[in-house]
Amino acid sequence: MIVLVTDFGLADPYAGVVKGVILGRAPGVRIVDLCHEVPPQDLRHAVFVLASSRTFFPEGTIFVTVVDPGVGTDRRILCAIAGGQVHLAPDNGILGAIPADRVEAVHAVERPDLYLSPVSPTFQGRDVFAPVAAAIATGLDPRSVGPPVESYLRLELPRARRTAEGWTGEVLVVDRFGNLVTNVPGDSLAGLRTPPRVWVRGMPAVSLARSYADRAPGELVAVVGSSGYLEVAVNRGSAAAKLSAAVGSVVEVWL
Amino acid sequence: MIVLVTDFGLADPYAGVVKGVILGRAPGVRIVDLCHEVPPQDLRHAVFVLASSRTFFPEGTIFVTVVDPGVGTDRRILCAIAGGQVHLAPDNGILGAIPADRVEAVHAVERPDLYLSPVSPTFQGRDVFAPVAAAIATGLDPRSVGPPVESYLRLELPRARRTAEGWTGEVLVVDRFGNLVTNVPGDSLAGLRTPPRVWVRGMPAVSLARSYADRAPGELVAVVGSSGYLEVAVNRGSAAAKLSAAVGSVVEVWL
Amino acid sequence: MIVLVTDFGLADPYAGVVKGVILGRAPGVRIVDLCHEVPPQDLRHAVFVLASSRTFFPEGTIFVTVVDPGVGTDRRILCAIAGGQVHLAPDNGILGAIPADRVEAVHAVERPDLYLSPVSPTFQGRDVFAPVAAAIATGLDPRSVGPPVESYLRLELPRARRTAEGWTGEVLVVDRFGNLVTNVPGDSLAGLRTPPRVWVRGMPAVSLARSYADRAPGELVAVVGSSGYLEVAVNRGSAAAKLSAAVGSVVEVWL
Numbered sequence: 001m002i003v004l005v006t007d008f009g010l011a012d013p014y015a016g017v018v019k020g021v022i023l024g025r026a027p028g029v030r031i032v033d034l035c036h037e038v039p040p041q042d043l044r045h046a047v048f049v050l051a052s053s054r055t056f057f058p059e060g061t062i063f064v065t066v067v068d069p070g071v072g073t074d075r076r077i078l079c080a081i082a083g084g085q086v087h088l089a090p091d092n093g094i095l096g097a098i099p100a101d102r103v104e105a106v107h108a109v110e111r112p113d114l115y116l117s118p119v120s121p122t123f124q125g126r127d128v129f130a131p132v133a134a135a136i137a138t139g140l141d142p143r144s145v146g147p148p149v150e151s152y153l154r155l156e157l158p159r160a161r162r163t164a165e166g167w168t169g170e171v172l173v174v175d176r177f178g179n180l181v182t183n184v185p186g187d188s189l190a191g192l193r194t195p196p197r198v199w200v201r202g203m204p205a206v207s208l209a210r211s212y213a214d215r216a217p218g219e220l221v222a223v224v225g226s227s228g229y230l231e232v233a234v235n236r237g238s239a240a241a242k243l244s245a246a247v248g249s250v251v252e253v254w255l
Numbered sequence: 256m257i258v259l260v261t262d263f264g265l266a267d268p269y270a271g272v273v274k275g276v277i278l279g280r281a282p283g284v285r286i287v288d289l290c291h292e293v294p295p296q297d298l299r300h301a302v303f304v305l306a307s308s309r310t311f312f313p314e315g316t317i318f319v320t321v322v323d324p325g326v327g328t329d330r331r332i333l334c335a336i337a338g339g340q341v342h343l344a345p346d347n348g349i350l351g352a353i354p355a356d357r358v359e360a361v362h363a364v365e366r367p368d369l370y371l372s373p374v375s376p377t378f379q380g381r382d383v384f385a386p387v388a389a390a391i392a393t394g395l396d397p398r399s400v401g402p403p404v405e406s407y408l409r410l411e412l413p414r415a416r417r418t419a420e421g422w423t424g425e426v427l428v429v430d431r432f433g434n435l436v437t438n439v440p441g442d443s444l445a446g447l448r449t450p451p452r453v454w455v456r457g458m459p460a461v462s463l464a465r466s467y468a469d470r471a472p473g474e475l476v477a478v479v480g481s482s483g484y485l486e487v488a489v490n491r492g493s494a495a496a497k498l499s500a501a502v503g504s505v506v507e508v509w510l
Numbered sequence: 511m512i513v514l515v516t517d518f519g520l521a522d523p524y525a526g527v528v529k530g531v532i533l534g535r536a537p538g539v540r541i542v543d544l545c546h547e548v549p550p551q552d553l554r555h556a557v558f559v560l561a562s563s564r565t566f567f568p569e570g571t572i573f574v575t576v577v578d579p580g581v582g583t584d585r586r587i588l589c590a591i592a593g594g595q596v597h598l599a600p601d602n603g604i605l606g607a608i609p610a611d612r613v614e615a616v617h618a619v620e621r622p623d624l625y626l627s628p629v630s631p632t633f634q635g636r637d638v639f640a641p642v643a644a645a646i647a648t649g650l651d652p653r654s655v656g657p658p659v660e661s662y663l664r665l666e667l668p669r670a671r672r673t674a675e676g677w678t679g680e681v682l683v684v685d686r687f688g689n690l691v692t693n694v695p696g697d698s699l700a701g702l703r704t705p706p707r708v709w710v711r712g713m714p715a716v717s718l719a720r721s722y723a724d725r726a727p728g729e730l731v732a733v734v735g736s737s738g739y740l741e742v743a744v745n746r747g748s749a750a751a752k753l754s755a756a757v758g759s760v761v762e763v764w765l
Contacts, residue, residue: 001278003271009547009686010265010520013563016513016544023511023542024568032278033288033543034271037264040687041746053268056381057275058282069746072721072733121721123736126566176264177295211327211376223327226378236296236324256533258526265520287533288543289526292519308523311636313534431519432550466582466631478582481633491551491579 178238433493688748
């Protein structure tokens with residue numbers, strides 16, 4: 001199975017062409033569109049998508065993540081092996097989505113014999129990533145794509161800080177519903193006698209509940225979200241709109 | 256075959272993760288993305304999508320519809336059997352998309368042995384719907400997901416009323432083209448000596464034709480649409496924009 | 511393999527229903543969503559998508575392109591054979607995406623025995639294209655869908671003109687990144703002693719580089735894009751926004 005994460009969008013032919021190249025070389029492989037709507041060149045969003053998804057895919061999955069502002073420069077293309085899965089990605093930080101201690105091996109992709117020819121300096125998703133992924137899906141040992149690398153870039157999502165009162169963190173992602181996914185770890189919030197209180201951008205406090213519908217429609221609610229982090233939402237509405245919040249907005253928690 | 260209808264959108268990892276969980280447990284199953292762009296929490300749109308699609312999928316299809324503002328509360332998750340197909344959906348009205356007399360059985364899903372653990376109170380699409388759908392796709396009898404239920408919620412789309420002159424109805428859906436899909440049944444409009452006239456929001460009358468291109472570009476036209484309902488469109492344009500119409504706008508027909 | 515190109519978007523059930531009909535009749539076929547976000551009725555965009563994609567799909571691929579403002583009129587539906595691939599499309603110019611000398615045969619589709627019944631005059635993607643594509647995918651000879659046609663409409667993308675100084679062309683497509691894909695052929699720009707200079711809408715000159723990141727973030731750059739045409743971009747930004755450019759904007763090149 002090959003899983004695609006890109007910033008190609010769906011109006012242009014880019015994502016479809018990548019699939020065509022893969023299927024021409026690996027006719028039996030299954031392709032899953034995980035996300036093609038990463039905002040253009042937004043590495044942090046790509047890391048979030050990959051970090052919150054990869055463990056839900058089975059062993060043997062090949063992830064191809066093409067968010068690649070450095071396409072066509074001499075930045076390397078990497079092949080990482082982690083938890084029985086394979087990751088192809090540019091050496092631009094995306095592999096930070098995998099905890100460092102889970103990464104078993106990282107190799108540089110150097111197999112022009114596999115690439116489409118010529119390789120376009122602006123679309124290596126089609127000309128390099130797709131054929132290499134197809135080769136791995138049809139049996140190529142991922143350790144044989146090129147030499148092992150000593151080090152590589154890791155973009156790690158910012159971490160929340162413990163404070164005297166609780167936590168100071170920030171909004172990592174605003175999802176389609178306007179929910180604010182923060183970086184405050186959810187396991188620190190469970191099992192307390194009094195529910196923690198949460199402030200976003202210094203606005204009036206929100207208290208923790210179990211699910212969105214524990215508050216009336218239109219009201220703010222804090223929950224432990226499905227990625228294990230504190231999330232601020234509005235039941236049947238948008239917390240981002242109600243709080244004028246965005247990626248990076250400050251979040252404070254009092255326990 | 257598992258068919259997905261959700262309001263997850265395509266920018267976030269949610270829809271992709273659901274596919275990962277299904278494929279981890281049912282590696283051979285085919286997944287079809289029917290629609291992930293239901294407007295957030297818009298049950299009526301979900302009902303329309305399901306009602307106008309289900310009969311075009313083959314027997315044995317498993318529909319998984321996750322538009323679920325009550326996620327994490329004690330609302331039930333249902334499994335309906337109808338016309339040789341299976342439907343998983345929250346008990347929030349979505350099953351109203353299936354005519355009541357076609358529903359053969361409805362069971363409550365109560366199989367924590369199948370769920371992911373722990374179950375997140377905010378993402379049961381991943382933790383409950385996906386593994387149960389995978390189990391049914393790989394052979395679980397859909398009647399064994401839990402006890403049969405006596406009654407369940409049915410959100411039925413509003414129906415047009417007969418009047419002395421013809422029909423009074425409303426716009427059910429505005430599609431991507433700006434076409435206004437109404438709830439006036441199309442079979443009542445065929446075979447008349449004089450074509451019926453249609454008013455949307457009291458604007459100048461539109462007359463019925465066979466296809467969009469029976470009018471000049473930019474002109475309004477009424478047709479019997481592909482779901483069997485009266486539709487008001489602009490040839491190569493948007494009726495919604497031209498008439499400032501939206502879901503719920505009043506439609507009157509004189510026969 | 512059946513590849514879909516439509517202007518149906520992803521919020522409505524149309525694309526999903528087409529897949530349901532295909533899979534009901536050709537259960538084993540693979541369906542690839544190449545692009546459902548062609549702007550409504552935008553034949554030129556459809557031609558661009560198809561022209562820049564088709565050679566990256568393997569032999570035997572069946573392309574179904576439904577951008578069809580004339581749906582339900584007496585415009586024909588065509589089946590073209592080219593380069594070992596099959597194309598179903600309305601006779602409205604879309605087949606201009608295939609160079610004329612690569613087209614081996616074009617037949618009119620006249621097989622009501624295969625269609626869904628009744629055929630809706632507003633959704634022939636579902637009622638005609640889908641079942642015919644499924645029949646071809648399961649073995650129907652594409653030459654037996656109906657009589658050969660003498661001539662058919664070809665919408666060809668505008669070509670750039672040679673000038674005393676170089677080229678005068680235009681923007682063919684603005685992609686998701688705001689990159690301006692032009693119709694100036696890239697092979698004429700390579701291997702020159704001094705890099706060519708490019709003007710869009712008469713704005714200050716942009717010089718050619720190899721890849722986007724050869725300029726600082728926020729700066730304009732011209733490259734030979736992945737479709738083989740000159741492309742004007744902003745590294746990590748939008749050239750369309752920076753230059754207020756759109757489809758049809760004039761592009762001049764001095765060699």
